[in-house]
Amino acid sequence: MASVTLPTGTVTKLERPGPLRERVYEALLELIVTRSLKPGQHLVETELAGHLGVSRQPVREALQRLNTEGWVDLRPAQGAFVHDPTEEEADQLLVVRGLLEAEAARLAAANATPEATARLRELCEAGERALKADDVDAVVAANADFHTYVMELAANSVLAELSAQVDRRVRWFYTPVARTRGSLSWDEHRAMIDAIAAGDEQRAQQLMRDHTEHTRTSYHARTDAER
Structure with a gap:
């Protein structure tokens, strides 16, 4: 399963002002909507945090929210994956x-x-x-x-x-x-x-x-x- 490999220039480091949790959520959601992150793709917290220039905590919180909204699937002992719609x-x-x-x-x-x-x-x-x-x-x-x-x-x-x-x-x-x-x-x-x-x-x-x-x-x- 592919992990978080993104084309150069797809992601820009996030600015610090403003609620970081919300900014990370919006950045990840946009990557999913545009299919830069593809359905079924494995989402590794450390890799996403590195792409966005943030710590793992706001990434983890964003993934949990995206899971609640149906954009991400959190699988026990496996991690987070972009939801693959039926x-x-x-x-x-x-x-x-x-x-x-x-x-x-x-x-x-x-x-x-x-x-x-x-x-x-x-x-x-x-x-x-x-x-x-x-x-x-x-x-x-x-x-x-x-x-x-x-x-x-x-x-x-x-x-x-x-x-x-x-x-x-x-x-x-x-x-x-x-x-x-x-x-x-x-x-x-x-x-x-x-x-x-x-x-x-x-x-x-x-x-x-x-x-x-x-x-x-x-x-x-x-x-x-x-x-």
């Missing part, structure tokens, strides 16, 4: 994500202004540039920014709160299929923008539903191929 876990998360975002797209179409749709087009262009540069991390970030802004346009605080609870896990599942989805994903975004700009609530909702379903099936197809 097909059922992925399916449940991505189905819920589809429900939330389809409703957000409908409300965005009801609320959108010309300025808002112009911003959506800017976000889409950023994603297309990242895709052309084959920068997967930037593609995933741009995709998250696009969906977050659609959620903002929905102007529903309860919907936004629920979406925030699954946002990082959606990024986690989207990262491995970002290249597979490729330009098609951004073509789907552009079609959604057109529906939102036209105030067509039902079409925006259906396009988002189809879009999230394509991501779900792409994820399952990838994991099936790996097996």
